[in-house]
Every structure is written in C-alpha cells, then in structure tokens.
Amino acid sequence: MDILALDLGTSSVRGLVLDADAVPRPGALARRRVHLVTGDDGTGTLDGPAYLACLVECLDELAAGGHLRDVDLVATSAQWHSVLPLAADGTPSGPVLTWLDTRPEPLAGAVGPADPADFHRRTGTWWHRCYWSVRLPWLREHGARNARFTGLAEYVLGALLGEVPMSMSMASGTGLLDLRRLDWDPEACELAGVRPEELLRLAPDGWHGRLNAEYARRWPGLAGARWAPPVGDGAAASVGSGCVDPTRAAVTVGTSAAVRMMQAVPAGAEPPPLPEQLWRYRVDHNHVVTGAAYSSGGNLFAWANRELRLPEGAALEEALRRTAGSVRANPRLGGDRPPGTAPAGSGELRGLSFGTTAVDVLAGLMQGLCRLVADDLALLEGGVGEPMAVVLGGGALTASPWWRAAFADVLAPREVRWQRNPEIGASGAALVALGRLPEAAHIGGIGRTDETASHA
Structure with missing residues (x-):
C-alpha cells in the first residue's frame, strides 16, 4: 500500500x-x-x-x-x-x-x-x-x-x-x-x-x-x-519531526517558523492550562498542539537573497561562519502572528556600520528569529515544568547548516537535534491519517545538527 x-x-x-x-x-x-x-x-x-x-x-x-x-x-x-x-x-x-x-x-x-x-x-x-x-x-x-x-x-x-x-x-x-x-x-x-x-x-x-x-x-x-x-501544516510538521509528547518541542522553519509541543487530549477532556501568550489547535480528535508562530522564516533568506548581494552555496555558509554577530535585528518583516498585532513592515536593523556586509545583515535576521523561538520555548517549558529536547526541521534549516548551529547555540544547554527528512509535513500527515501518531516518537532521520541530509 x-x-x-x-x-x-x-x-x-x-x-x-x-x-x-x-x-x-x-x-x-x-x-x-x-x-x-x-x-x-x-x-x-x-x-x-x-x-x-x-x-x-x-x-x-x-x-x-x-x-x-x-x-x-x-x-x-x-x-x-x-x-x-x-x-x-x-x-x-x-x-x-x-x-x-x-x-x-x-x-x-x-x-x-x-x-x-x-x-x-x-x-x-x-x-x-x-x-x-x-x-x-x-x-x-x-x-x-x-x-x-x-x-x-x-x-x-x-x-x-x-x-x-x-x-x-x-x-x-x-x-x-x-x-x-x-x-x-x-x-x-x-x-x-x-x-x-x-x-x-x-x-x-x-x-x-x-x-x-x-x-x-x-x-x-x-x-x-x-x-x-486534512491536518494543519504545523501539526503535521510536529508529527513528522517526531515531537508527539511534552518531552520534545519541534522548531520548524519553512516559509515561516514556529515552535510547538503536542499533548494527548481526547475529545471531551479539559485541555491543560494554556499560557496567555501561546495558541493551541487540534491535531485530530485526540491530540492538541500548543505553541507560537512567526511570519518570518525562510522568507528572511528569500528577501535577503533577492535584495542583497549574497554569496551562493558553500561560499555563503563560509561567510556566515565568519560573521562577527554585530547586527541585531527584529525579524518581523511580515508583522506579527497572534497574539501580537505589529503590522507588516515592523522589521528593524541595529548596529550597522560602514563595515557591515550583506551577510552580516542576513545573520542578524536569522539570529533574531532564533531568539524569538527561545523565548517562546521557555513559555512552553513553563507549562510542563521541565526543559524539553528540541528537534529542528523544515526546508530552510535543511538548506543552512549555519542556521541549525545558530539555533543550537541559542537553545543551549537543551539537547538540540535535526530531522533530516525534508518532507516532515507530508510524513506527519500520513502518520496521522494512518492512526499511527504515537509511533512518530521513534521516527527515523533525527540526528546531530551538523549532519547532512545524505547521512539520513
């Protein structure tokens, strides 16, 4: 079949x-x-x-x-x-x-x-x-x-x-x-x-x-x-990342980005307390997903690649590794996802100098998103009472080892791993459709953040 x-x-x-x-x-x-x-x-x-x-x-x-x-x-x-x-x-x-x-x-x-x-x-x-x-x-x-x-x-x-x-x-x-x-x-x-x-x-x-x-x-x-x-894309990505219980949080970066945690909550049961800054949706009749989402993700790179003179491929990764981290950025170019209300055009750059390069700007934007995720992950952990392991996933993180390393640095000392399968949404939706959602906790493809997709 x-x-x-x-x-x-x-x-x-x-x-x-x-x-x-x-x-x-x-x-x-x-x-x-x-x-x-x-x-x-x-x-x-x-x-x-x-x-x-x-x-x-x-x-x-x-x-x-x-x-x-x-x-x-x-x-x-x-x-x-x-x-x-x-x-x-x-x-x-x-x-x-x-x-x-x-x-x-x-x-x-x-x-x-x-x-x-x-x-x-x-x-x-x-x-x-x-x-x-x-x-x-x-x-x-x-x-x-x-x-x-x-x-x-x-x-x-x-x-x-x-x-x-x-x-x-x-x-x-x-x-x-x-x-x-x-x-x-x-x-x-x-x-x-x-x-x-x-x-x-x-x-x-x-x-x-x-x-x-x-x-x-x-x-x-x-x-x-x-x-x-159909399954909401965020819920499907969490399942495809192997994050189906409160011990693991999924950090997914595609066009946009999100941090999410899943819990078993059958129909009719009262869901656990919900922090006022986080949303909660249904995965299916028996599970919920709680988290925060951001209008910026891989679209940050798409914008920078379109508007700035960036190196390509391996040259870009090498240039990112050499950045000094001097640029601080608010990555909310597309405005806020709920509950925030900042409109599109709310992005900001600080710390620019005559020595600032296009790669410095990109790095500042990408690190800015890492910090937003870290803050909301702390809220999720407050709800469950203990630190969580993190699984990174999504096309934007597949494309950039530097960004995976940046997330690992910001989220330390938590265990941070990477789901190498680039089709986490498709695999997750299939597991939900098969009624095999709990099995996703043992899904393959999760490895170190410095591993490449060819090692899957």
Whole structure:
C-alpha cells in the first residue's frame, strides 16, 4: 500500500508518494510554485482557482509517471487560517486570505469576547486578525457582504471530492472551534457574524472521502483511494519531526517558523492550562498542539537573497561562519502572528556600520528569529515544568547548516537535534491519517545538527 501525501503550502503545492511506513518513495514528487500576492499594506493572498490548477498539475505529473497505481490512502498537510469567500454558485468571489495577510482588523464599534481569558481557554485563540472572528466581518465590509466562506484546503479538496467537511485540525485554525467539545463555539461564531449551521460541517472521527467521478476517470489509480481529513501544516510538521509528547518541542522553519509541543487530549477532556501568550489547535480528535508562530522564516533568506548581494552555496555558509554577530535585528518583516498585532513592515536593523556586509545583515535576521523561538520555548517549558529536547526541521534549516548551529547555540544547554527528512509535513500527515501518531516518537532521520541530509 502506498500513501499519496499532499502539501498545500503558501509558496508551493506538492504531491509525493510514500510507502506504508510514511517514507517518501524516490522520484515520486511533483511540485508547483504558487504566486503569493503581497504588499506593503499587509496583503497576503492567493488565487483559489490557480492554486487548484497547480494541485491538479501535480497529480497529473504523478499519474503520468506511474506513481499512483498502488495508492490506497491520501493524506493532506494544509496551511492553517486561510479563508476564501464564495459566491452563491460556489465559485470564489475574491482571493484567498492567507495567514500572512495582516490587513483585517475589528470593525469600528465591534466588541470582543465577554471574557477574553475564557475565550482563549476554550478556543486556544484570541480575537485577532488571523482568525475568522475578525476576518469574516472585515471581508464583508470589503466587498464579500453576501459571501459564504470556506478554507483553502476545503475549497481545493471539495473540487476533487465533492463537498467535504472541515477536519477538527483545520477548524481549530479558524479560531471558531471549542477545543474540548469539538464543536463550533457560539460566542466565536457570533463575533464572526455567522451561525454554526452556516459553517462547514465538522468531520466525524474516522471520516474518509473519495474522488468524484470526473477525477476518478482522470486518475484511475486514485479511484478507490480513501482521502483522510486534512491536518494543519504545523501539526503535521510536529508529527513528522517526531515531537508527539511534552518531552520534545519541534522548531520548524519553512516559509515561516514556529515552535510547538503536542499533548494527548481526547475529545471531551479539559485541555491543560494554556499560557496567555501561546495558541493551541487540534491535531485530530485526540491530540492538541500548543505553541507560537512567526511570519518570518525562510522568507528572511528569500528577501535577503533577492535584495542583497549574497554569496551562493558553500561560499555563503563560509561567510556566515565568519560573521562577527554585530547586527541585531527584529525579524518581523511580515508583522506579527497572534497574539501580537505589529503590522507588516515592523522589521528593524541595529548596529550597522560602514563595515557591515550583506551577510552580516542576513545573520542578524536569522539570529533574531532564533531568539524569538527561545523565548517562546521557555513559555512552553513553563507549562510542563521541565526543559524539553528540541528537534529542528523544515526546508530552510535543511538548506543552512549555519542556521541549525545558530539555533543550537541559542537553545543551549537543551539537547538540540535535526530531522533530516525534508518532507516532515507530508510524513506527519500520513502518520496521522494512518492512526499511527504515537509511533512518530521513534521516527527515523533525527540526528546531530551538523549532519547532512545524505547521512539520513
């Protein structure tokens, strides 16, 4: 049995085939870059139909290569927090607002939760621009007055399968889900201006979908495959990093970055106390993930590589090793993720001199992110009462041994290791779909931060 894993990211869409143990099969990967529209006003949007077309192209490529013949299960890792307005006929009536969009704000005169602390405890979130409680009223005020709303994952999967429910994981990322009851939170829905029955139905435990007739004919190898509910990308990355209990924290750096800890919390059980500065979402019906996220990650390097005259490859790594660390940077170029409210354009550089180089600036930005992670990891540890081991992962850390070493230095004296598998989200989503999440604690590929991917 093979597993098709879909990764619905912010900068790209990927499809890859894994074996029954969630290990990627060589050569069975298709990727398409997607165009993220950004602006100085905080815009961060995607085109829904174009995004769907990229996913279809990936599946066409895998089918043409003969990679879909033995697929029995489809697992999906998808970006949290996205929202897409739909017209009455179900077609998009505007772009997809991604997590990166910082424009939404509470409408004039709007009043937030009656008890913000209890709202945070129930939903794991805040009345914040990242969540549907603020986003839906803002979208209506900006032209989506009569729209229905869905998430990006539900839109693209709905096109392939027919109408799909929203998984508990993706629902928790909207900020409208009661994490204990596993149902839409009435107060959060009121803030969003929707009735629970107007939202997507929630996927029951054990739900699976099937391709609709049109796409089953297009990809006969997937005609009988079961499609599991999507998992939020952060939760999937934590599982793929082997961080599935409070002894390990996952630090993931892809386009953005996050530090997260997972705990077993079955439906109906009261989740553990939640520090006021951290969010909490669902992985599935039986687990939660708690942590902090940042709008900056690999996009720091992408910006520096585009705007500064950086060396390339090994020359850049050598130059980073020679930096004096004189530049101090606030890496919040894209603004804050919740609960922070700083807008896009909040990045800062200090300590510049006539001797400062482009590599010094890059190093300052990368080390600035390391310090943000260290502060929030301390909050996570305060909740569990003891230090945690750390597993680094994600494409940006795969690409930079220097950045892995910088994290290890800032997070010392903790044990810091690295997950060499670059497809942690795909592998994690597959393990959740297989119902084998606890086995991820023993996942392969974790080694020293100075090891290369070829040693996996």
